[in-house]
Amino acid sequence: MKESNRIEILGIPVDPVTQEEALGRFRRLMEAPECSLIVTPNSEIVLNASKDPELKALITSASLIIPDGIGLVYASRIIGKPLRERVTGVDFLTAILKELESRGRSIYLLGSKPASEERPSVAQLAGEAMKKAYPDLKIAGTRDGYFKRDDEEAIVRQINESGADFLCVALGSPKQEQFIARNASALVTVRGAMGVGGSLDVWAGTVRRAPEFYQKYGLEWLFRFIQEPSRYKRMAQLPLFILKVLTTARDGR
Ligand code: UDP
Secondary structure, three states: OOOOOOEEEOOEEEOOOOHHHHHHHHHHHHHOOOOEEEEOOOHHHHHHHHOOHHHHHHHHOOOEEOOOOHHHHHHHHHOOOOOOOOOOHHHHHHHHHHHHHHOOOEEEEEEOOOOOOOOOOHHHHHHHHHHHHOOOOEEEEEEOOOOOHHHHHHHHHHHHHHOOOEEEEEOOOOHHHHHHHHHHHHOOOOOEEEEOOOHHHHHHOOOOOOOHHHHHOOOHHHHHHHHOHHHHHHHOHHHHHHHHHHHHHHOOO
16 A cells, blocks of 8 residues: 655655654554555665665565655755655654554564563563553563574464564664565564664663754754764764765756
8 A cells, every 4th residue: 555656765765754644644554454564764774775676675665664864854855855754763653652552452562682681671671661651552462683584483473373463673674674574474463564673772761762952953863873982884874875865866867
């Protein structure tokens, strides 16, 4: 159930939706009989996908492609097809949780770090925090994200047995999208599945979300850099991305 008004940034399609519209589309997807893939690409993912045909095909196959990140908003202005708003993966997940709660639907949380001696798994902690925020939300199950390919069949079975309506996958990109694409047809109760990157860590409180100031000015990347300077190589992708969009637009490609 894809929409036809997608814009393309470096050849990668993006749905020009506001959060409200994205939620409307989510509601419709949840009524469809199959499991729909929802992706939330940021500039780093779009840049990677522009060089990786497999990742491009994976994103293109998604039912909903949310523009996550200020880089995509800038890029859309450069190419003259401005996105009206950035819809962050974390905020969209929150909107989904409210929606699932109000409809009595359940969510399965797959991914992030396993339990340690000091604490339960991140997925379990995230589930507890979600339940606190949305008491009527049904958490169908949780499972950490450190498993082998051979374990996938058993994981899919667990998800099916849990009867989950929605699947949240936190394995980092593109692992999470690949997991969903590979297993979508075997997921019998799940109607929608979304890769959520570090969102379970944010819910669990193991990673701090950027304070409002950074969010307001689209500076989450700066906050993340201050927290984890070792990610500087990944941060360098943002100016590279903008440069590539500028040169592509200049060359009329
Ligand atoms: N992760 C996982 N399994 C893996 C690799 C990563 O569960 O094999 C989890 C990791 O613990 C983190 C999440 O994936 O909670 C997102 O990782 P990262 O912040 O690198 O994602 P991105 O920035 O790509 O969204």
